[in-house]
């Protein structure tokens with residue numbers, strides 16, 4: 001499940017002045033990927049890549065309902081046999097990918113995650129199989145690395161959680177969004193608070209070390225009071241992590257059908273609720289990691305948070321997952337509309353193993369894009385970007401050499417601590433962090449921007 005979260009960059013309908021342009025959780029976005037005419041072989045793509053600290057991601061594209069704000073690659077429900085056929089295909093893909101990684105040097109996974117969709121849409125027995133695929137086909141040692149799993153309240157059942165805990169899950173992320181039943185309905189995610197509380201109790205009973213709760217602000221009818229009530233309801237569970245997501249309305253989603261144009265009043269409401277939420281969590285012993293992420297100061301350390309996205313070397317399995325080498329990001333076809341998604345999933349489950357030895361859709365990452373990606377994904381973290389890391393990675397260049405104009409603009413708006421020329425650390429101010437969703441898109445390259453604009457939504 002999840003994270004109500006991962007909006008599509010460049011697709012919101014607000015004007016350029018809005019702090020809410022798009023959530024840049026990965027760069028470049030999949031709407032900048034294109035069919036790769038040469039269908040490169042994975043063994044060639046991975047031959048020269050370091051393989052001793054890869055990330056593994058398994059994508060399960062099924063949910064019980066489609067939340068009104070969600071544009072993730074997922075379908076509602078699954079006809080008889082589809083989840084089994086999907087796991088069969090996942091197994092074929094895992095075997096093909098593992099073979100492509102080769103045996104010449106050790107392959108080691110440093111983190112693992114099951115995302116979606118809602119991984120816990122699978123039954124307990126199917127989750128066992130999912131873990132088997134990660135362990136036996138890919139060689140990931142799930143009990144030895146951080147393993148993060150997304151779940152919805154209705155599917156976080158005791159039997160599934162028991163499997164996940166036993167197989168080594170270190171972090172369970174529950175998409176709650178709101179503890180207020182009326183707000184949950186307004187976000188087109190009907191659920192009752194009593195059911196959410198019961199799910200949280202089951203997660204705590206399962207003994208998974210890190211509980212993350214996702215909440216959304218900016219819902220129709222949400223007030224400062226009701227927002228604080230949701231925050232306090234979440235805090236009562238002492239979650240190790242909390243993600244606070246601004247609501248986005250995106251094309252082709254349930255809420256998107258009612259989308260209007262820009263809405264300064266809504267922007268102001270979201271900014272107000274953001275500041276309120278941030279200050280509330282800071283006052284309750286949480287540390288801010290990024291605009292959305294807060295971690296309890298005494299929580300056990302985790303390796304697999306959104307900062308890990310910055311590293312190269314990601315193996316994604318499943319039809320909505322991306323994989324990253326240093327020079328190519330790739331995946332399968334992408335869609336948001338339900339009909340198209342169903343078609344892509346049906347196509348995925350019908351593929352023979354040989355198909356999975358190639359990359360089909362993707363985007364090449366040249367030196368400029370690699371620098372942008374590093375800047376973007378470091379700068380949007382509260383701890384900022386260390387310029388010596390940047391220098392070491394990019395031949396002695398500095399962020400100011402490559403992005404001086406952008407950094408001066410951010411500094412002039414009060415978003416950057418100092419004047420943007422600090423020689424050791426580039427860090428956003430609190431207002432800069434609040435405007436993360438405007439800063440990210442401003443750092444997209446002209447080529448990525450053009451590809452995203454030319455992408456035909458489906």
Ligand code: SF4
Nearest residue numbers: 001002063067070117
């Ligand atoms: S539709 Fe599924 S993936 Fe999207 S937010 Fe809801 S539970 Fe998460």
